[in-house]
Amino acid sequence: MKTVLVTGGTGTLGRPVVEHLRQAGHSVRPLSRHPDPGDPDAVAVDLRTGAGLGRALEGVDAVVHCATTPTGGDVESATHLLREVRASGAANLVYVSIVGVDRVPLGYYKDKLLIEQALEGSGLGWTVLRATQFHSLVRRICAGAARSPLMPFPDLDVQPIDSAEVASRLALLAGADPAGRVPDMGGPRVESFRDLARTYLDSQGLRRRLVPVLLPGRAFAAYRAGGHLAPGRRVGRVTFAEYLTR
Numbered sequence: 001m002k003t004v005l006v007t008g009g010t011g012t013l014g015r016p017v018v019e020h021l022r023q024a025g026h027s028v029r030p031l032s033r034h035p036d037p038g039d040p041d042a043v044a045v046d047l048r049t050g051a052g053l054g055r056a057l058e059g060v061d062a063v064v065h066c067a068t069t070p071t072g073g074d075v076e077s078a079t080h081l082l083r084e085v086r087a088s089g090a091a092n093l094v095y096v097s098i099v100g101v102d103r104v105p106l107g108y109y110k111d112k113l114l115i116e117q118a119l120e121g122s123g124l125g126w127t128v129l130r131a132t133q134f135h136s137l138v139r140r141i142c143a144g145a146a147r148s149p150l151m152p153f154p155d156l157d158v159q160p161i162d163s164a165e166v167a168s169r170l171a172l173l174a175g176a177d178p179a180g181r182v183p184d185m186g187g188p189r190v191e192s193f194r195d196l197a198r199t200y201l202d203s204q205g206l207r208r209r210l211v212p213v214l215l216p217g218r219a220f221a222a223y224r225a226g227g228h229l230a231p232g233r234r235v236g237r238v239t240f241a242e243y244l245t246r
Contacts, residue, residue, distance in 0.1 A: 008067030050080030
């Protein structure tokens, strides 16, 4: 069994990663800016500064890097993490990325790709798993849009996946040897956002008029072309409709 540090250990993805690792018998240190006060193994570290990260990594065999901020700062946080992981001697840094970071010219995706490239050239033991968008993201978009009688939705296809399934895969990767970039994880279905919006409305007993939205720019064009999809990697099992019933 290993000692594993999980960044973003209280987040949507990090929390189930911690649970899966513990169920497998590993010793886990959830790292977060706001750790769970009821978890004696949790550590408080702000990756944006890196203060205290060296101590948190003492005796760690592997790291699962789930912490992320779509508004910016991921590259700086990863820089601190890579430096301290190198000093600690941890054998495997597992990073969760996004399908399409090399195809969709979005700032957040570009940062993810930079971090992947930094890992590849770091000389560290590393593993990268790319996944499609989470069901929870689609639900948040739908919930926000459904506040209006006219419900806007992005006119494109998506392939959402259950974050718990991604978490299970990350836990397995953390318990294994470094593997480089592993096969992508895509959700079980490629579906139009219109259909997913209807599914959300039905689950909430709501009636809204759906309004497709087409946005200008290269990023949205890349989404429309399917740059964020992994149709050949439909490995997820939980559909969006099933996710909403839980």
